[in-house]
Amino acid sequence: xxxxxxxxxxISFVFVFGLWELAGRWPISLAFPPFSKTxxxxxxxxxxxxxxxxxxxxxxxxVIGIVLCGIAGIGFGIGMxxxxxxxWFSLPIFIILQAAPMAAIIPLITYIYGIGLTAKVLAxxxxxxxxxxxxxxxxxxxxxxxxxxxCRAFLGTRRQEVVKIILPHAGALIFAGLRLGxxxxxxxxxxxxxxxxxxxxxxxxxxxSSVADYPEMFAAIFSIIAxxxxxxxxxxxxxxxxxPPEIRGA
Amino acid sequence: MVLFGKRVPIVxxxxxxxxxxxLIGRAKLSTIVPPFSDVVAAGMTILPTEKFSxxxxxxLRSFALGMALALGIGIPLGVAxxxxxxxxxxxxxxxxxxxxxxxxxxxxxxxxxxxxxxATVVVTVFxxxxxxxxxxxxxxxxxxxxxxxxxxxxxxxxxxxxYAKILxxxxxxxxxxxxRLGVIRGVKGVVIGQLLIALLGVGELFExxxxxxxxxxxxxxxxxxxxxxxxxxxxxxxxERRIEYYAGAR
Amino acid sequence: MPAEAxxxxxxAGKSYDGTVEALRDVxxxxxxxxxxxxxGPSGCGKTTLLKIIAGLIPPSAGEVxxxxxxxxxPGPERAFVFQDFALLPWATVLRNVAFGLELRGVTPxxxxxxxxxxxxxxxxxxxxxxxxxxxxxxxxxxxGLARALAVDADIILMDEPFSSxxxxxxxxxxxxxxxxxxxxxxxxxxxxxxxxxAAYLSDQIVLLSxxxxxxxxxxxxxxxxxxxxxxxxxxxxxxxxxxDEIWQILKRYVV
Ligand SMILES: Nc1ncnc2c1ncn2[C@@H]1O[C@H](COP(=O)(O)OP(=O)(O)OP(=O)(O)O)[C@@H](O)[C@H]1O
Ligand SMILES: [Mg+2]
Numbered sequence: 001x002x003x004x005x006x007x008x009x010x011i012s013f014v015f016v017f018g019l020w021e022l023a024g025r026w027p028i029s030l031a032f033p034p035f036s037k038t039x040x041x042x043x044x045x046x047x048x049x050x051x052x053x054x055x056x057x058x059x060x061x062x063v064i065g066i067v068l069c070g071i072a073g074i075g076f077g078i079g080m081x082x083x084x085x086x087x088w089f090s091l092p093i094f095i096i097l098q099a100a101p102m103a104a105i106i107p108l109i110t111y112i113y114g115i116g117l118t119a120k121v122l123a124x125x126x127x128x129x130x131x132x133x134x135x136x137x138x139x140x141x142x143x144x145x146x147x148x149x150x151c152r153a154f155l156g157t158r159r160q161e162v163v164k165i166i167l168p169h170a171g172a173l174i175f176a177g178l179r180l181g182x183x184x185x186x187x188x189x190x191x192x193x194x195x196x197x198x199x200x201x202x203x204x205x206x207x208x209s210s211v212a213d214y215p216e217m218f219a220a221i222f223s224i225i226a227x228x229x230x231x232x233x234x235x236x237x238x239x240x241x242x243x244p245p246e247i248r249g250a
Numbered sequence: 251m252v253l254f255g256k257r258v259p260i261v262x263x264x265x266x267x268x269x270x271x272x273l274i275g276r277a278k279l280s281t282i283v284p285p286f287s288d289v290v291a292a293g294m295t296i297l298p299t300e301k302f303s304x305x306x307x308x309x310l311r312s313f314a315l316g317m318a319l320a321l322g323i324g325i326p327l328g329v330a331x332x333x334x335x336x337x338x339x340x341x342x343x344x345x346x347x348x349x350x351x352x353x354x355x356x357x358x359x360x361x362x363x364x365x366x367x368x369a370t371v372v373v374t375v376f377x378x379x380x381x382x383x384x385x386x387x388x389x390x391x392x393x394x395x396x397x398x399x400x401x402x403x404x405x406x407x408x409x410x411x412x413y414a415k416i417l418x419x420x421x422x423x424x425x426x427x428x429x430r431l432g433v434i435r436g437v438k439g440v441v442i443g444q445l446l447i448a449l450l451g452v453g454e455l456f457e458x459x460x461x462x463x464x465x466x467x468x469x470x471x472x473x474x475x476x477x478x479x480x481x482x483x484x485x486x487x488x489x490e491r492r493i494e495y496y497a498g499a500r
Numbered sequence: 501m502p503a504e505a506x507x508x509x510x511x512a513g514k515s516y517d518g519t520v521e522a523l524r525d526v527x528x529x530x531x532x533x534x535x536x537x538x539x540g541p542s543g544c545g546k547t548t549l550l551k552i553i554a555g556l557i558p559p560s561a562g563e564v565x566x567x568x569x570x571x572x573x574p575g576p577e578r579a580f581v582f583q584d585f586a587l588l589p590w591a592t593v594l595r596n597v598a599f600g601l602e603l604r605g606v607t608p609x610x611x612x613x614x615x616x617x618x619x620x621x622x623x624x625x626x627x628x629x630x631x632x633x634x635x636x637x638x639x640x641x642x643x644g645l646a647r648a649l650a651v652d653a654d655i656i657l658m659d660e661p662f663s664s665x666x667x668x669x670x671x672x673x674x675x676x677x678x679x680x681x682x683x684x685x686x687x688x689x690x691x692x693x694x695x696x697x698a699a700y701l702s703d704q705i706v707l708l709s710x711x712x713x714x715x716x717x718x719x720x721x722x723x724x725x726x727x728x729x730x731x732x733x734x735x736x737x738x739x740x741x742x743x744d745e746i747w748q749i750l751k752r753y754v755v
Contacts, residue, residue, distance in 0.1 A: 008339040008340070008343075009343055011339075011340065012339065012340050012341070012342075012343050012344065015340055016344060028363070029362075029363045031359075031362035031363045032362075032363050087260075088258075088260055088263050089263045089266070089267075090263070091260060091263075092260055092261055092263055092264050093263075093264070093267065095480070096476055096477075096480045097476075098434075099434050099437075099476075099479045099480045099482075099483040100437075100475070100476040100479045100480065101437050101438040101440070101441035101442070101475060101476075101479060102438075103354075103438060103441055103442045103445060104441050104445070104452075104456050104471075104472055104475055104476075105472065106445070107445070107456050107457055107460035107461075108282060108460050108468065110460075111282070111460050111461075111463070112282060146582065146584050146586045147586055147588065149551075149556050149582075149586070150580070150582060150586035151603065152556060152573075152574055153554055153556055153574050153578075153579070153580040153582075154574070154579070154580075154599065154600035154603050154604075154647075154651060155574055155575070155576060155600075155603055155604060156603040157603075160603055164588075164602075164603075165588070168588075168590050179350075180350075183350040183351075183352070186351070186352035187352045187353070187354045187442075189352075190352045190354045190355045191354050191442060191445070191446070194354070194357070194358065194446055195445060195446065195448075205355070205358050206358065209358050209361075209362055214362065217358065217359070217362070218359065221355045221356065221358065221359060224352060224355050225347070225348075225351045225352065225355055225356075228350070228351050228352050229347040229350075229351055232350045246589070246631070246633040247589045247590045247631055247633060248589065248590070
């Protein structure tokens with residue numbers, strides 16, 4: 001039975017990679033290498049160290065940006081949920097920002113902060129922060145009113161109400177916000193590296209594309225998408241472990 | 251927020267932010283923040299220009315084409331994945347990966363394969379929007395009330411009637427939620443695609459204004475684009491709420 | 501009235517959002533050590549009245565006095581059993597039952613000791629480490645009951661505490677509630693939909709009219725319990741008369 005679980009993902013991989021291979025061999029475009037060549041290029045780039053080196057400079061701003069969002073964004077979202085005044089001042093802005101194409105700001109970030117680490121971190125933060133803040137806010141505001149009333153009936157203080165009822169109740173949504181933020185962060189870091197700072201994985205992509213090394217370019221893109229998928233899947237697993245749906249009490 | 255014993259509607263906080271913006275601009279605290287009134291004035295001058303309407307037209311066209319593709323392919327595919335077990339298992343994993351993957355990394359591939367033009371932006375919009383539409387449609391159809399389907403069978407409904415009258419209608423709230431998220435992502439897709447290509451539509455304008463340090467024009471464009479994204483998502487949300495009103499009894 | 505009133509409601513009224521009038525001019529006196537039931541059609545404001553007494557919602561008119569003090573919030577002398585149980589989904593039965601004590605700063609050993617006692621009393625021994633989602637509706641209700649008992653309040657406000665238990669358990673609980681009253685001299689205010697339950701348990705029955713809820717009648721069923729077993733009481737003429745009297749009034753509210 002345990003093997004059964006892997007049968008469909010395996011078929012699924014074979015199906016998609018097979019299609020890719022066929023499309024590449026046909027070829028649908030000279031710039032579209034088959035899967036096998038891409039895989040070989042991926043191996044080459046891993047072995048010669050160019051890929052690991054690129055990731056070192058890509059992941060650093062991503063992690064810094066997400067940690068910043070995790071602290072400041074969640075903190076602010078919680079504040080927004082708990083305080084009517086903060087909510088009044090900031091909710092409309094965040095509602096707009098969450099729907100807005102924040103990537104438009106990225107050219108400006110380069111303009112001020114140049115092409116260094118700060119610019120990349122800012123690109124991540126600008127894209128990830130709205131969803132992190134809004135999810136924390138929604139988590140707090142969705143508090144089960146009946147549990148809060150129960151807490152008051154048993155003489156809980158406002159502090160206890162927040163610590164023992166509201167925050168545990170919001171935990172799952174806050175965590176989900178962090179996961180969505182990470183997804184946005186990946187988008188941000190890729191745009192930043194493609195547009196502004198010729199470093200990291202974005203540089204690998206643009207460089208190999210400019211010299212028409214399409215297998216290498218595909219390999220770099222494949223790797224960042226795979227990495228994002230793995231990281232987000234990991235967070236999702238952790239989320240389900242920390243906040244199983246049945247004890248979430250939505 | 252209560253001022254002088256009266257509740258102040260929350261949208262008014264935006265007014266306060268604009269005033270703060272104006273003050274920061276007047277105090278010349280930062281070169282990238284011109285006074286809000288200048289931004290409005292710049293907006294008034296660029297909006298009627300030929301350049302702006304050309305950029306807006308091309309952006310809107312890419313967006314509309316990409317969204318049409320995403321809806322036309324995403325909804326049927328989502329239904330198929332929910333109703334045909336094999337299709338669901340074969341593609342489910344990929345949809346889940348790409349719904350949160352950094353699609354922005356695929357733009358260089360599109361530029362290499364399709365070329366640097368409007369078609370690439372259309373496909374970018376499509377890719378940004380389609381996966382969440384597929385996913386939500388699938389969830390909606392899967393949750394469609396089984397007893398409703400059985401009821402329809404009992405009354406002798408033909409298969410196409412079951413699809414048209416039961417499955418799609420009862421999945422409508424989820425489908426619309428997917429469409430709203432798809433629309434938000436699609437707008438991001440236009441902007442990101444055009445920014446990365448840097449030769450088209452509003453993306454070109456953003457580049458142009460930030461490179462030439464036309465901050466008034468830049469912020470005016472940001473406001474216009476953000477408002478467009480917000481109003482569009484609110485419009486879908488409005489339809490969604492109307493539908494939810496009917497679906498409330500589910 | 502034998503004992504003096506421990507809870508007094510004076511002219512209480514409540515309208516939600518200024519539009520829905522749930523209660524109008526309710527005045528009641530509830531005797532110390534007695535069991536009073538609030539009985540009335542669904543939506544007539546029973547929960548609202550109970551929560552006003554608990555200090556959970558402020559009345560729009562009138563006031564409530566408990567033990568000679570005006571109520572302006574929840575107090576340690578009152579405990580509440582919620583109609584929707586209000587259990588923490590992420591906490592075990594043990595923590596849920598001990599939650600009231602936890603909020604008061606009782607040490608873990610002490611509060612868990614007390615909680616275990618009440619868990620056993622409500623018949624949930626062995627479920628200490630279960631989570632609410634693993635329990636049936638009736639079991640959850642008993643967790644809520646144990647939590648209210650654990651804080652040792654003088655007045656227990658119960659919002660349909662036996663609505664989700666089966667009839668056998670319900671009757672067992674009724675007996676235990678009567679015992680509890682006899683031994684611990686608690687005052688219980690009890691919301692129910694069951695005429696039989698109200699007639700069987702109460703020293704005083706408050707009948708409420710449909711919304712806006714007003715006191716339509718107060719009945720004191722003087723049922724002789726002395727030495728009789730429950731089945732005999734249920735055949736007692738007095739008891740049957742009370743049941744019939746209530747039914748004659750409530751019947752008019754059924755359209
Ligand atoms: N928070 C609220 N906001 C607005 N209206 C409310 C609120 N709570 C209760 N009501 C209204 O007040 C009326 C009385 O409600 P309440 O819950 O007190 O009834 P009840 O007698 O306990 O009913 P049931 O027997 O069904 O529990 C109802 O019509 C209800 O719609
Ligand atoms: Mg009630």
